[in-house]
Amino acid sequence: MILPYELIAIAVFLFTYALIIDERIHRTVAAMAGAAIVVALQIVPWDEIPVYLDLGTIFLLMGMMIIVNTARLSGLFEYIAIRTAKFAKGSPLRVLILFSVLTALVSAFLDNVTTVLLITPMILYLAQVMEQNPVPFLLAEIFSSNIGGTATLIGDPPNIMIGSASGLTFNEFILNMGPIAAVDMAVVLLMLYLIYGRTLRVHPEKKSTIHAALEGLDEKAAIKDRVLFNKSVIVIAGVIVAFFLHSYIGLEPALVALIGAAAILIWTRQPPDEILEKVEWPALFFFGGLFIVVGALVQTGVISQLASFVVANVHTTGESILIIAWFAAFASAVVDNIPLTATLIPLIKDLGGAMEIYPLWWALSLGACLGGNGSAIGASANVVVLGIAERGRIKISFMEFLKIGMLILVVTVAVGVGILWIRYVGF
Amino acid sequence: MPFVSGSSNDYQSGDLTPIRTGENNMSYYRALIERKFRDLAGSRYEQILNEYRDFIPSEEELQVAPVKSILVLLDFFSGELPGEVSGLLSTYHAPVTLVYLIDDQVLRVVSDSLGRDTGARFLEREEDRARELLKSTCALVEEAGSSCRSLVRTGTKGDEAQAQAQAQTSGLLVLGKKFGMTAGDNGDISPMVLRLQKAAPCPVLIY
Numbered sequence: 345m346i347l348p349y350e351l352i353a354i355a356v357f358l359f360t361y362a363l364i365i366d367e368r369i370h371r372t373v374a375a376m377a378g379a380a381i382v383v384a385l386q387i388v389p390w391d392e393i394p395v396y397l398d399l400g401t402i403f404l405l406m407g408m409m410i411i412v413n414t415a416r417l418s419g420l421f422e423y424i425a426i427r428t429a430k431f432a433k434g435s436p437l438r439v440l441i442l443f444s445v446l447t448a449l450v451s452a453f454l455d456n457v458t459t460v461l462l463i464t465p466m467i468l469y470l471a472q473v474m475e476q477n478p479v480p481f482l483l484a485e486i487f488s489s490n491i492g493g494t495a496t497l498i499g500d501p502p503n504i505m506i507g508s509a510s511g512l513t514f515n516e517f518i519l520n521m522g523p524i525a526a527v528d529m530a531v532v533l534l535m536l537y538l539i540y541g542r543t544l545r546v547h548p549e550k551k552s553t554i555h556a557a558l559e560g561l562d563e564k565a566a567i568k569d570r571v572l573f574n575k576s577v578i579v580i581a582g583v584i585v586a587f588f589l590h591s592y593i594g595l596e597p598a599l600v601a602l603i604g605a606a607a608i609l610i611w612t613r614q615p616p617d618e619i620l621e622k623v624e625w626p627a628l629f630f631f632g633g634l635f636i637v638v639g640a641l642v643q644t645g646v647i648s649q650l651a652s653f654v655v656a657n658v659h660t661t662g663e664s665i666l667i668i669a670w671f672a673a674f675a676s677a678v679v680d681n682i683p684l685t686a687t688l689i690p691l692i693k694d695l696g697g698a699m700e701i702y703p704l705w706w707a708l709s710l711g712a713c714l715g716g717n718g719s720a721i722g723a724s725a726n727v728v729v730l731g732i733a734e735r736g737r738i739k740i741s742f743m744e745f746l747k748i749g750m751l752i753l754v755v756t757v758a759v760g761v762g763i764l765w766i767r768y769v770g771f
Numbered sequence: 772m773p774f775v776s777g778s779s780n781d782y783q784s785g786d787l788t789p790i791r792t793g794e795n796n797m798s799y800y801r802a803l804i805e806r807k808f809r810d811l812a813g814s815r816y817e818q819i820l821n822e823y824r825d826f827i828p829s830e831e832e833l834q835v836a837p838v839k840s841i842l843v844l845l846d847f848f849s850g851e852l853p854g855e856v857s858g859l860l861s862t863y864h865a866p867v868t869l870v871y872l873i874d875d876q877v878l879r880v881v882s883d884s885l886g887r888d889t890g891a892r893f894l895e896r897e898e899d900r901a902r903e904l905l906k907s908t909c910a911l912v913e914e915a916g917s918s919c920r921s922l923v924r925t926g927t928k929g930d931e932a933q934a935q936a937q938a939q940t941s942g943l944l945v946l947g948k949k950f951g952m953t954a955g956d957n958g959d960i961s962p963m964v965l966r967l968q969k970a971a972p973c974p975v976l977i978y
Contacts (some may be wrong), residue, residue: 367806422823461815465823561827626810720804724811731808732816734801742800 349387353640356381357687360637365679365721372626375633382640389643396639400508400598401501402628405455407601408498411583412458413622414608415576421450422566423573425466429561434554436476436544441533443467444484448492448529452499453584456489456725457624464732473557475550478738480540482729483745487532487717487752489725494713494760495525497597498587501631501724502685502712508598509689510705513591520706524763528714528756535755539748572612579608631682638686647687651694661700662769665707666761668692672711673757677718677749685712703768710760718753720745838863838942838974841917844932845871845904847897848961849947852908854915856945856978861915865942869908869921870935871901874928898923929963936971945976 346354360378364371382388388396415421428446432438443463450459467485471478493500497507497517507517537544546554567573583604586593590600609616641647658664668688675684685708692704716723720730720742726749733740841860843852860867873894882890905921912919924931928951936944944967951963960977968975 367803367810370810371807372810419822457811458815461812461819465820465827469823469827565825624813626813720800721807727804727807728812728816730804731812734804734808735816 347644349385350644350646352385353382353387353644353646356387357637357641360634361679361683364683370626371680372630372633375630375637377633379633379636382636387640387643388636392639392643393636396635396642397632398505398508398635400596401505401635402631403598404498404504404508404601405501405631406623406628407598407603407605408455409623410605410619411579411601411608412454414572414605414612414614414619415580416458416462417569417614418573418576419566419568420573420576421462422466423563424450425463426561426563426566429466429470430558430563432470432558434474434546434551434558436474436546437537437541439467439470439474440481440484440536440540440544443470443481444488444529444533444536447485447488448495448525451489451492451725452495452525453580456493456500456723457728460485460489460725460728461732464729468732468736468738473554474546476546477543478733478736479740480536480544482733482738482740483748484533484536486723486726486729487536488529489729490713490716490723491525491528491532491756493725494528494709495522496587498601500713500716501682503709504597505682505685505689506705506709506712509693512705514587514597515591517709518588520764520767521709524710524760527763528759531755531759532752535752572614575612576608579604579611582607631686634683634686638683638690641687642690647690648694651691654691655695655698658699660769661703662765664695664699664701664704665764665768668704669707669711669757669761669764672708673715673718673753676712676715677722677753680721681712681716681723688712703764706764706768707761710757710764714756714760715753717756718746718749720749722749838865841865841867841943841945842936843867843869843908843912843945844935844950844967845869845901845908845947846874846928846950847900848949848952850949851904852911852945852947853978854911856976857908857911857915857917859976860912860943860945861917863943864917866918866920867912869905869912869919871905871921871923872928872931872935873897873901873923873925875925876927878925894925929966932963932967933970936967936973943974943976944971945978948977 356378360374363369363374363377369377379388383390383393424446428442429439432442443466447459447463450463463485464482467481468478470476471481490500493503495518497503497512497514503517503521506512507514583600586595586600586604587597590597595603608614609619654664654667658667672681672684672688688708692701692708695701695704713723716726720726720740726745730740730745841863843860845852878890878894878897881893901923905923909919909921924935926934932951946964946967948960948964950961951967952961956962964977968977
C-alpha cells in the first residue's frame with residue numbers, strides 16, 4: 345500500500361524527470377520547482393534539507409569551475425589544442441587518436457562540458473582543413489570525454505556524486521576506474537578505426553596545403569596572459585597533486601577544489617566578480633534541486649522499499665554488479681546520468697546493510713558514465729558536441745548516434761564489468 | 772555565425788556526402804538537442820568561438836583571393852623588391868608586370884635649369900638605372916616561380932601610376948612605401964602611395 349506522501353514524492357520525482365528529459369523548461373527550473381513542492385508540502389522538512397543537499401558535490405563543482413574559468417582567461421586550453429593539432433601533422437588518423445586521448449585526459453580532470461566546448465572548435469577546424477567528414481572526429485570526442493570522465497573522482501558529475509556520498513578517495517577511483525577507462529579508450533579507438541578508418545585519408549596533393557594551414561596556427565598567439573598562463577598551470581598541477589594526496593592529508597576533495605579556487609584567485613589577482621559571474625550557477629542549482637527531489641524519496645521510505653525489493657531478489661555481489669552496471673548504463677542512455685546517479689546513490693547506500701556495496705559504487709560509476717555514450721541525450725558532452733555540430737550544419741541523426749552509441753555502450757560496459765568481475769568476484 | 776558554419780559542405784554521419792540543409796521542419800530531436808545545448812552551454816560557446824577567432828583563420832581567410840595579374844610599380848625611391856615579397860607574389864600563380872616610372876617633371880626641372888644636354892644625359896642615366904633594376908627584379912620574380920615582363924614609362928608620376936593601375940586591370944598592385952617620394956616628404960610612407968592605395972581598383976600590397 346503506497347501512502348499519499350510516498351505517492352506525491354514519486355509523482356514529483358517522475359514529473360521532474362520528465363521535464364529534465366524534455367527540457368522544454370530549463371532543467372534547473374524543473375529541479376528547483378520539484379524541490380520547492382516537496383519542501384512546501386513538508387515531505388522533506390526544512391531542517392532536513394542540509395542532510396540531502398550534497399555540499400561535497402556542489403562545492404567540488406564550484407571550486408573546479410572557478411579554477412577552470414580563471415585558467416581559461418590565459419588561453420591555456422586553446423594553446424594545448426593548437427599544440428595537439430600541430431603534433432598530429434595533418435594526418436586524419438593521428439588527429440582522431442590524439443584529440444581523443446587529449447579529450448579523455450582533460451575530461452578526467454575537468455568537467456566534460458567545458459572540455460568539449462574548448463576542443464570541438466579546433467576539431468571542426470582541422471576536419472575542414474583536412475577536407476574530412478567531421479562526424480568520426482566528433483563521435484570520438486564524445487566517447488572519449490565520457491570514458492575519460494569515468495577514470496577519476498572529479499571527471500564526471502556521477503563520479504563526484506558517488507565520491508561525495510560514499511567517501512571513496514581520488515586514488516581509489518584512479519585504481520578502480522582508471523584501468524577500465526584506459527582499456528575502453530583503446531577499444532573505442534579500435535572500433536572507430538574499423539568503422540571509419542577507410543575515410544581517414546587525405547590526398548597526397550593536399551598534404552602541403554594542410555601542413556601550411558597548420559603551420560599558420562600560432563599557439564603563442566593563443567596565450568593571452570603569459571603570467572596568468574604560468575600561474576594557472578601551477579595551480580591546476582597543484583590541485584591535481586592535492587587530489588592524489590587528499591586522503592593522506594585529511595582534506596575532502598571539495599575542500600581541495602575550494603582551496604585551489606581561492607589560491608588561483610589570490611595569486612592571479614583576477615577580478616572575483618568577473619570569475620564568479622562565469623561559474624555555471626544553473627548547474628549548481630540543478631544539483632541542489634535534484635538532491636532535494638531525490639531526498640523526498642529517501643525521506644518517505646520509497647528508496648528503502650526499493651532496496652528491500654532488490655535485496656530480496658538479488659543474492660550475490662556479482663549479481664548486484666551486473667544489475668547496477670547494466671541498469672545504470674541503459675537508463676543513463678535514456679535519462680540524463682546525473683539524476684539517475686542521484687537516485688541510485690541512496691539505493692546503494694540502503695543495500696549496505698545486506699551486502700558488500702564497495703564494488704557496487706564502481707558498477708554505478710561504470711554504468712552511469714559509460715551509459716552516457718548510448719544515446720544523443722545520454723550525457724552533457726553529447727548534447728554540447730551535437731549542438732555545436734548542428735550550428736556547423738553537420739548532421740548526426742538520433743538514430744545514427746544511437747546505432748554507434750549503443751554499440752560503444754555495450755562493448756565498453758562489458759569490458760568494465762568484466763574487469764570488475766575479475767577483481768571483485770573472481771572466476 | 773560561428774566560423775565552423777562557414778563550411779562549404781554539409782555532412783551527415785556515415786559517409787562523406789554533402790547533404791541539403793535549411794529545411795524548416797526541425798525535428799523533435801533537433802529541437803531537443805538545441806534546448807539542452809542552450810541550457811548546458813549558455814553563451815559560453817560563442818565566447819570560446821570568439822577567442823578562437825583571434826588566432827584561427829576563418830574559411831574565407833584561408834582562401835587565397837583569386838588574382839589574375841600583378842602590377843609592381845617601381846621608381847628611383849622604391850628600391851629593389853624584397854625577396855619575401857617576390858616569394859609571396861608567387862603564391863598567386865599570376866603573371867607579374869614590372870613598371871618603372873620616370874617622373875618627367877624632374878626631367879623638365881633638370882633641362883630647364885642645367886640645359887637640354889644635361890637633361891638628356893640625366894634621362895639616359897635614369898633609363899639605364901631603370902633597366903638594371905627591372906632586370907634584377909625580373910630575375911628575382913622568375914626565380915620565385917612567377918612569369919615576368921617589364922617596361923619603363925615616363926610621365927607625371929602620380930597620373931601615370933594611376934593610369935597604369937587602371938589600364939592593367941590588375942588583381943594586385945604592389946608598391947614600395949617610398950614610391951613617389953619627393954624632397955619635401957619626411958614621413959615613413961610617401962603621400963603618393965597613400966593616394967594610390969585609396970584610388971586603386973584592386974588590393975594594394977605595400978612593402
